Amino acid sequence: MIHHVHIAGAGIAGLFMALCLQQQGVAFTLYEQSPDISYNEVGLGLSSNVFPILDKLGLLASTRLLGDDILHFRFADKQLEPVKEFALHAPALSINRKQFHQLLYRHLDKSNLKLNTRFPLSHTVGSNEIIIGADGIHSAIRGRMYSGIPIRSSGQVLWRGIACMPLPEEFKQSYFDIIGGNMRFAIVHIRGNHYSWYAITEGSTDKVIVPSAAARQMLMKLFSHYHPVVNMIIHATDNIYCNYLQDIKPSDRRVPWFQDNTVLMGDAIHPATPNLANGACLAIEDAFVLSRLMQQHIGGSFDSIFSQYQQLREEKVNRIVQQSWYLGKLMHQPNRMLDKAMIMGTRLTPAFLFKKIYAPVLHTGYKSLMSAEVI
Numbered sequence: 001m002i003h004h005v006h007i008a009g010a011g012i013a014g015l016f017m018a019l020c021l022q023q024q025g026v027a028f029t030l031y032e033q034s035p036d037i038s039y040n041e042v043g044l045g046l047s048s049n050v051f052p053i054l055d056k057l058g059l060l061a062s063t064r065l066l067g068d069d070i071l072h073f074r075f076a077d078k079q080l081e082p083v084k085e086f087a088l089h090a091p092a093l094s095i096n097r098k099q100f101h102q103l104l105y106r107h108l109d110k111s112n113l114k115l116n117t118r119f120p121l122s123h124t125v126g127s128n129e130i131i132i133g134a135d136g137i138h139s140a141i142r143g144r145m146y147s148g149i150p151i152r153s154s155g156q157v158l159w160r161g162i163a164c165m166p167l168p169e170e171f172k173q174s175y176f177d178i179i180g181g182n183m184r185f186a187i188v189h190i191r192g193n194h195y196s197w198y199a200i201t202e203g204s205t206d207k208v209i210v211p212s213a214a215a216r217q218m219l220m221k222l223f224s225h226y227h228p229v230v231n232m233i234i235h236a237t238d239n240i241y242c243n244y245l246q247d248i249k250p251s252d253r254r255v256p257w258f259q260d261n262t263v264l265m266g267d268a269i270h271p272a273t274p275n276l277a278n279g280a281c282l283a284i285e286d287a288f289v290l291s292r293l294m295q296q297h298i299g300g301s302f303d304s305i306f307s308q309y310q311q312l313r314e315e316k317v318n319r320i321v322q323q324s325w326y327l328g329k330l331m332h333q334p335n336r337m338l339d340k341a342m343i344m345g346t347r348l349t350p351a352f353l354f355k356k357i358y359a360p361v362l363h364t365g366y367k368s369l370m371s372a373e374v375i
């Protein structure tokens, strides 16, 4: 019988785990090292496979208010000339990430939350208590279980922000990806005149902290030969954030995701580069699957619950991690011939192939858990 769950980290993984347990009436403590539950003012894409989970938690309608459906993927060249367009047969949702974290926070029972508190690694818990490592890519809990799992560096830096400005109609409800020239600039509609954007450039430092003004100046210079819309959108952005893109290669973490009473989830065990915009969605699915298995096998051993969880999740997350990685590499071609070939390949990609590439994102291997009711 599980008496208490300790969750280390209140990112999307930890927050969703907490909300699932709260709904099930399971006692938990959520530890977050930061002084508040928040996130930078950036965009977040949610694929439609997580909508039923949001719905079960009573969050879908309020999440929809934070953005709009994405109906089209449009690839274009530097001058915004269309390269290829695909319709999304299962529209995704594009939202403001900061507002999403605020929404999750509002739904959380604060009496179970310990802010400004790093989960104490030396913490000993009772035999009926579980520790969940939801502490992100540099997880200390993973480090305690397995030292030496290497982080894979992509050699790419992603710059992003949200701008408010009117754009032509074709940008509405669209994911607009400007490709070619070993760089990438994407504009994603959120709602009204709000657009999130990101630029991917080459880079090699582990921690990139650049003040917004300097980032703006650097990016406007870098993209000065692009269509004026690109510079206008960078110029209209108050806060620009950057992330160095990294993940863990699935073959470097062929290990159980659990040990004794401790289990890992989200980026703590399967970080992905954001080329499929799906790491947060994987974390939401992890939380749902793990919490439901805990509920269904309430008297079962931790080993059997955790191994079923890993079994249900591993194949999908490995596919997304690898596909995101290869997509990131494919879209950035330093060699001019290969760059031209990549653009030509995108132009010639038939709709059925695009659907096939996107299919693993939508795949869920936990249908029976979906139909089970919360007791």
Ligand SMILES: Cc1cc2nc3c(=O)[nH]c(=O)nc-3n(C[C@H](O)[C@H](O)[C@H](O)COP(=O)(O)OP(=O)(O)OC[C@H]3O[C@@H](n4cnc5c(N)ncnc54)[C@H](O)[C@@H]3O)c2cc1C
Pocket (backbone or CB within 6 Å): 008, 009, 010, 011, 012, 013, 014, 031, 032, 033, 034, 043, 044, 045, 046, 117, 118, 119, 134, 135, 136, 137, 139, 140, 158, 160, 243, 265, 266, 267, 268, 271, 272, 273, 274, 277, 278, 279, 280, 281, 282, 283
């Ligand atoms: C540039 C970029 C864009 C992205 N865009 C998308 C997107 O559009 N859609 C999508 O689905 N995914 C996206 N992702 C992926 C997504 O952001 C991550 O997969 C997701 O945030 C992982 O959530 P997490 O909770 O596992 O980890 P994190 O978000 O890293 O959260 C971990 C939390 O644990 C806390 N913590 C760490 N150590 C401790 C400790 N010892 N004690 C207590 N607290 C601790 C941290 O402060 C943090 O709050 C993107 C990622 C990047 C880098």
